[in-house]
Amino acid sequence: MTKQCKTSVDPGHVVIDVGDGAAIPKPSDKGLVSAWRLSFAGALIVLACLLYFKPDPYLRIFKFVPDGILVTFQVTVYSIALALVFGLITGLGRISRNKYVNLVASTYVEIVRGVPLLVQLFYIYYALGRLVHVPDLLAAVLSMSVCYGAYMGEVFRAGITAVPVGQTEAARSLGFNRTQTMYHVILPQAWRTILPPVGNEFIALLKDTSLVSILGVADLLRRGREYASESFQYFETFTMVAVIYLIITLILSKLVSIMEERLSHHVKR
Amino acid sequence: MSNDNPIIRITDVSKYFDQVAALQSVSLDVAAGEKVVIIGPSGSGKSTLLRTINRLEDISRGKIVVDGFDLDDATVDINKVRMEVGMVFQSFNLFPHKTVLQNVTLAPIKLKGMTKADADAMAQKLLDKVGILEKADVFPAKLSGGQQQRVAIARALAMNPKIMLFDEPTSALDPEMIGEVLDVMVRLAREGMTMVCVTHEMGFAREVADRIVFMDEGQILEVATPAEFFVSPKHPRTQKFLEQIL
Numbered sequence: 001m002t003k004q005c006k007t008s009v010d011p012g013h014v015v016i017d018v019g020d021g022a023a024i025p026k027p028s029d030k031g032l033v034s035a036w037r038l039s040f041a042g043a044l045i046v047l048a049c050l051l052y053f054k055p056d057p058y059l060r061i062f063k064f065v066p067d068g069i070l071v072t073f074q075v076t077v078y079s080i081a082l083a084l085v086f087g088l089i090t091g092l093g094r095i096s097r098n099k100y101v102n103l104v105a106s107t108y109v110e111i112v113r114g115v116p117l118l119v120q121l122f123y124i125y126y127a128l129g130r131l132v133h134v135p136d137l138l139a140a141v142l143s144m145s146v147c148y149g150a151y152m153g154e155v156f157r158a159g160i161t162a163v164p165v166g167q168t169e170a171a172r173s174l175g176f177n178r179t180q181t182m183y184h185v186i187l188p189q190a191w192r193t194i195l196p197p198v199g200n201e202f203i204a205l206l207k208d209t210s211l212v213s214i215l216g217v218a219d220l221l222r223r224g225r226e227y228a229s230e231s232f233q234y235f236e237t238f239t240m241v242a243v244i245y246l247i248i249t250l251i252l253s254k255l256v257s258i259m260e261e262r263l264s265h266h267v268k269r
Numbered sequence: 270m271s272n273d274n275p276i277i278r279i280t281d282v283s284k285y286f287d288q289v290a291a292l293q294s295v296s297l298d299v300a301a302g303e304k305v306v307i308i309g310p311s312g313s314g315k316s317t318l319l320r321t322i323n324r325l326e327d328i329s330r331g332k333i334v335v336d337g338f339d340l341d342d343a344t345v346d347i348n349k350v351r352m353e354v355g356m357v358f359q360s361f362n363l364f365p366h367k368t369v370l371q372n373v374t375l376a377p378i379k380l381k382g383m384t385k386a387d388a389d390a391m392a393q394k395l396l397d398k399v400g401i402l403e404k405a406d407v408f409p410a411k412l413s414g415g416q417q418q419r420v421a422i423a424r425a426l427a428m429n430p431k432i433m434l435f436d437e438p439t440s441a442l443d444p445e446m447i448g449e450v451l452d453v454m455v456r457l458a459r460e461g462m463t464m465v466c467v468t469h470e471m472g473f474a475r476e477v478a479d480r481i482v483f484m485d486e487g488q489i490l491e492v493a494t495p496a497e498f499f500v501s502p503k504h505p506r507t508q509k510f511l512e513q514i515l
Contacts, residue, residue, distance in 0.1 A: 164362075166358060166360050167362060167364065169325055169358065170358065173323055173325060173351055173354070173355075173425075174351065174355075174376040174380070174425070175349070175352035176348070176380065177348050180379065180380075184375060184379060189364075189366050
């Protein structure tokens with residue numbers, strides 16, 4: 001705090017500190033970092049307490065679900081990778097000057113945005129499953145990434161159009177063609193603006209993978225339901241499931257913010 | 270200083286934005302090694318004219334031939350032409366995600382297949398020439414406007430162009446930084462570079478230009494040597510313009 005503004009109504013009593021005038025806290029602000037630490041430490045402590053003080057049933061649940069965690073992790077990672085590809089293609093399609101490419105990309109976004117993810121899951125799994133056999137995991141990954149690809153397409157489009165037109169002109173005037181300009185100049189810059197919202201999508205995607213438990217996919221939630229329906233210990237089971245989801249999500253959000261920091265560091269120095 | 274074989278030949282070029290004419294039947298030849306300064310009030314089409322030379326702006330009518338390439342010929346690879354034509358912008362447009370050195374080496378490495386070592390060596394020479402070698406490993410955001418513009422000039426020179434286009438290179442600069450950029454441009458001119466500059470710097474125009482082109486409302490009203498232009502302008506619009514700014 002470099003500057004302080006003191007307002008005294010009753011002299012010596014009311015002191016209003018408005019800080020250094022920066023309305024938006026910087027990422028380096030300690031107050032923001034501690035929110036993550038607090039949640040993460042809290043989640044770990046809750047987990048440890050449950051396992052230590054009530055090993056029955058919590059430890060048993062904890063031993064029952066790990067293969068579900070693995071499946072959740074698989075679905076998430078494959079879907080993120082595929083959604084990024086779909087997103088980039090869609091984003092580029094949405095800014096394409098070719099009207100057919102543009103139309104296809106825009107229609108894809110409109111349709112996918114307009115149908116609930118759960119309905120899309122059912123559609124790919126059951127409706128398409130009648131025509132061709134789609135393995136469970138593939139159906140899950142396909143529907144997740146088709147859905148999130150559309151959302152990410154919008155994020156990519158916004159990020160690309162946010163790069164000043166002068167950057168394109170500078171690159172083109174040096175002799176770069178459209179593709180080279182996009183690859184060497186525009187996308188690396190767009191990636192900076194894109195990363196925070198894409199990080200949010202990653203986290204939302206991870207949580208939405210719980211929907212695939214409706215299908216035959218034995219993810220974390222599905223394993224939890226299996227345990228609960230055998231033991232009737234619904235409260236304990238879903239407490240454990242929620243804590244595990246929270247821990248995984250927090251780790252992912254930390255990874256995203258580390259990446260974000262690296263990128264901004266690279267530019268601002 | 271007309272020439273039978275100009276490096277830039279602009280013939281009867283018109284350009285319309287919707288219904289508004291940005292350029293009306295503009296013709297101009299630039300000889301190799303010549304320095305042409307385009308001046309005129311804002312909105313007169315001078316930047317638009319400059320930007321048609323490397324086809325950052327398409328034209329509606331007419332013909333532009335640069336270094337023997339007809340820009341509207343579908344068989345001409347515009348990217349090849351652009352490699353021969355360096356451009357410096359009012360707003361610098363350095364690549365913020367690259368260091369100063371990488372800004373200069375990016376195009377030679379990717380477009381000319383230069384090795385990184387060769388490109389680095391060449392870039393260092395150019396950065397030394399524009400007097401900013403000590404900032405080679407810094408990101409552009411850390412530089413002043415004048416420094417950024419000098420890097421932008423080095424970046425354009427790195428492609429070893431035959432022609433350099435300057436689009437109001439000092440208009441976005443603090444007054445005290447204008448000199449350092451103009452110095453670099455004057456030195457470049459003395460080395461014999463073909464230059465077309467849109468600028469408001471009359472001192473620079475007087476010192477460097479072989480010919481001054483005066484534009485208003487999308488038309489070239491007068492072409493003259495600096496001596497004629499500043500001492501005895503012919504067109505009444507030119508006289509009025511000069512009265513206002515001098």
